[in-house]
Amino acid sequence: MSAVRSLRKLSRAALLSATPRDALPDAIEHVAKVHKAHHPGADLRPLRRAYVLAESSHRGQMRKSGEPYITHPLAVTLLLAQLGAETTTLTASLLHDTVEDTEVTLDQVRREFGQEVCYLVDGVTKLEKVDYGAAAEPETFRKMLVAAGNDVRVMSIKLADRLHNMRTLGVMRPEKQARIAKVTRDVLIPLAERLGVQALKSELEDLVFAILHPEEHSRTRELIREHTKQADPLTEIATEVRRLVREAGITAQVLIRPRHTLSVHKLLLKRGELGTCDFGRLLILVGEDADCYAVLGELHTCFTPVISEFKDFIAAPKFNLYQSLHTAIADERGRVAEVLVRTRRMHRVAEAGVIALGDPHAEGDAREAPGEAGERADPTRPGWLSRLLEWQSHAPDPDTFWTELRDELAQDREITVYCAAPGNSAPAGGALPLPAGASCVDAAYACLGEAAHRCIGVRVNGRLTALSTVLRDGDAVQLFLEPAAAAGLSGPSPEWLDHVRTPAARIAIRTWLAAHGSGKEDEQTERAGAQGEHAAARSQDAPSDDGLDGTGGTDGMAGADGLGEDGLEESVPLVVDLPDAPVRLARCCTPVPPDVVTGFAVRGGAVTVHRDTCQTVARMAASGRAPLDVRWQQGTTGCRVTLRAEALGRAHLLADLTEAIAAEGAAVISADVEPPREQRVRHTYTLQLPDARGLPSLMRAMLRVPGVYDVTRAARPLPTG
Template identity: 70%
Template sequence: MSAEATDPGAHARKRSRPRIDLRRLGRVALLGPVARDRLPDAIGHVAEAHRAHCPDADLTVLRRAYVLAESSHRGQMRKSGEPYITHPLAVTLILAELGAGTTTLTASLLHDTVEDTEVTLDQVREQFGDEVCYLVDGVTKLEKVDYGAAAEPETFRKMLVATGNDVRVMSIKLADRLHNMRTLGVMRPEKQARIAKVTRDVLIPLAERLGVQALKTELEDLVFAILHPEEYEDTRALITAAESGPDPLAEIAEGVRATLREAGITAEVLIRPRHFVSLHRVRSKRGELRGTDFGRLLVLVAEDADCYAVLGELHTCFTPVISEFKDFIAAPKFNLYQSLHTAVVGPEGAVAEVLIRTHRMHKVAEAGVVALGNPYAQDGSTAAQHDEPADGERADPTRPGWLSRLLQWQESATDPDTFWTTLRDDLAQDGEITVFGAEGGTLGLPAGASCVDAAYARYGEAAHGCIGARVNGRLATLGTVLTDGDTVQLLLAQDASSGPSPEWLDHARTPAARIAIAGWLEAHPDGVPGHPKSHPTPLRTPDRSADDSAPGTGGTGDRGAGVSVDVPGAPVRLAGCCTPVPPDDVIGFPVRGGAVTVHRRECAAVARMQALGRAAVGARWNDTGEWNGPADYRVTLVAESFGRPRLLADLTEAIAAADAAIVAATVEPPSEQRVRHTYTLQLPDAAGLPGLMRAMRDVPGVYDVSRAQQPAAAR
């Protein structure tokens, strides 16, 4: 049986880099100790790869680390039958090929010793120093005997916290997972699938965010082979067939080389094959593959300016596909990636995608943060510095904004299941945007983030009192989705008792915002008593029924309904959060003072109170469930808004369009750009009230419409 039949990822790896014979390494590792002045043969490949990136590296510490790892793991075997030492050797080789530093490679050789052998962290610290000890501790799993089912999520939490202080922790974990995925074929199918899903949901997004494309692409292919074997085999067959014939990109590549030579531009032009998942995505998008879709041209130059010179020549001498042009040099991706992307039309109409970058950019594109060397050196010789800008975002590229935010929200997710689910959701978000504060500073947010997310990213729990926003100078609702480059001014209420609405959760994309909002709502299931502005949002307000309803009549303006509940003699109030009217299906909840608040069953407050164990009581409309009060229904509503021209005219127009008559109206003087309007309105029947309130909320600038605190007199 072929290697590809037993290891689905073998074909993909064969296309990208040569394989190291781990069985031979295992035999060499078993030969025992070597002379103190000689490097063990087993780590010869590691030394060769390391010196290719760091010619002056001192390999003495690697020899000592290997000797400790080999002696500690001696006698241990992997499920594949190979000596266990082949695993840390392979992980270290992966990192050495990416250009990792000596400290990282030392920790990589030792990364399983504390977890699987008698070696202790104190021994590692004593022999190799604090840095290596920290890295080894960061990737050491928590014991299942202590944590049970929570061991895996809590191990990742520990690892992420360690990564926040030293990103090299995650570099080692990614390389460790890659080698384990390469050798996953010896596991049971169900365990392969479980590990592949975690790799897909957590490790691959982390590799993408850290910019380690070389690891990310191979992990994607290995996961693809396990979770989608049929699609994988179809893609493999297409690649095999394409490799058996001439490569249509070769002719275009030669034309590009000739063009650049004539222009006097020194450049290396390579054909870069697509990996399996990339080709599968192209096929899914286009339906049918072109001969040039199996790869892309990669042009490597010395300086940034040369990239644009190459672009100019290509667009002059070839027909460019303008829609394919992207400049990730002027505007790098959030994961450090820089390149120019374009596409040109070659002979006979063949379209070739082209990537243009410097050699330095290529190294960072492949290895991400691993290629930055030691980001914690204190001599200022590296790109990473420890200065904290005024906006709180670290200048250190190894501690990007997304990682800082992740570390903030994980502290609030005390439950392992909540942490695990939220982590997967967070990592599933594609891309990142940068928005600017009107007062200065910037915020990095995930694509699709709203003003709600910006508020919590800027102010933390103080964002509970956010009442609106201006986006690019214009008033906007808190649910407004932000785009890259927007300027945002967030407006906070002066009332410290203000709080979020349940609907904010519909607009929150960041875990920090969702966890903070959910925590507040859980702590305030009935809103904030005594504060009619407790939820000044452009959305519906939570329950304020204890304050805005009149006992015995069912609430403001609801005289004549006489709702019945299964608590004899109890005063009945209709909830202001959902404004129930006949024939709504209703349910009641006892509140302080012996009264019963009646909600619509689909009201969000009902689910919250039931989740908190609040006992519900039956409620129903009297008689036939039809409105049996007066023909005209009078109610007093309060509209909170930002001041703007024509606001009063727009509000009165919305009221008239809902077939409501204005009996009385007052407008308070503006205070800090906010205006309060109070209207006493007459409706044909109660059923029109929710629609009227929605219409008023939809008026631009209005962020809240609620019942008046005191009941209006009914005719």
């Protein structure tokens, strides 16, 4: 029965005379019959009482179409009943416009139908334009989404309400049709997708398509009409598939599922032209999960599979609960058919989403369909909804909320990452859902809230990476923060705004920048100041460059200042198998006691000493240079060494590192701090140690400084070529 004929039937029934007290009114007989098919044991008395109140309250009100107003809540309730909604949702659906458009109050609804029904009705009741003006629409959606955070059935009613209004939108002025269609496209359709209510989403998409793109819609409908005049090759393929699964002993239902109008249009844009099998897909329904894979095996064995089209959404469900196997097969004549394989339970959830899951507050067993065990629990707070509820509380003005809501809903896919709190290796709070394309900055704010202002670095899957890195599904994220004691001394960079996808992160960063007056010019000033600090660090007690850069002699001879080319004191006692030869410690590997070392005679009669593990040792031995036996003298104590600290840039890092070095009894001879790159910075220190045996302890102390992730002995890279 078409939507128009259904509406006329409801209209006639609504105008019939009153029925006996305990009987169902004729107008909701069809609703009750559909509801009983999904819920055989349902108590229909609340539906009767809700209809009586709604009909009497709306009596005399007419829709712009000329139909009695009661036909609207009846039609909305029928839509929800067809999708398997439980009694509480249907009761609230019948009453959803009473508080907004009649003298019925929320207190009256609460007294007669209970708190749950009252909550749902309140959740979908619009805010008055008299009170909110132009902000009424965005604030109504905010109110509805906040209510949906506690009970997603609020959103179910709103989606069905919008679908019926879109079906009857033709009586409106064209400009109002376009305005409502755009809001439906930008907000309601993405919400239907996220809640998994594909049955409502598909029809909403086609109705919006017809209003906003009438010419493309007409051409696509003509393509579909021309296709229906010919024999559909999917019929032959479906017959062959039925024979195949029957012979394999698999109980299955094989259906042809036509594509809806917008789906055909999108496929045409993607491929340029459509084949005869592109107007629909095969849908195979089975009993158990294992049967899905059994059917897949038969299809890929007896047909030619198009491997690039295979997707397993059973093992890895979509974020909106959708589960199916997707594949495509080619028959002997080369005709390619797309195939969906799912259980009947999966099909019900794929069509109705959260509506099929019932009351989110009920016990698990109560939410299972009759005769079916193992129904998926309703996610009363899906990841995307949790994010939305969090950031909307920080978006006080309607314009910001409305803009960010549309941006949030424009993300058409979701990923899950596992975020570890600073100082921990285990995920904090388990899985963290984010929109596809989210960066490490998004993860920081989703995981830590405003504490993410202090984020100075991140590891992804164990590797240090830039905060701007785009995350992938399944990534493990570990965040690094500057110490809480330094909070307020640094904060998010304006450039972070270029890398965020979530409204929560965007709003938090903008709020911080506005409060601290940090714009692009401020950022440049901070960088100039940091470079001044770097220059001051380089000049602090630094010896002259002469003799330190290795350019003053062959094979790294020391200069005239008495320091080895690595900055190590050349008077460190060594015993060499070449008496009276001056000894130089190689800068490329910075040997200190008790390293195992090897020497090589160099031009001028000197001996250069390397650690045995140095690449130069292998290179010089390969060139025929004879190694010399070198060993440290007994009782060797003090030495000079160059250490390199890799860190995540933050305020006071230089002071904290030098404090840690001093606490270990080492003296800073010189320090060099390179300008930061992608939040990372390198500090190089030449240090005088009272005892070489304290070097490991010193390196560990430096590594414990917040933000420092690696400390190594300075080494010069070998020349290439």
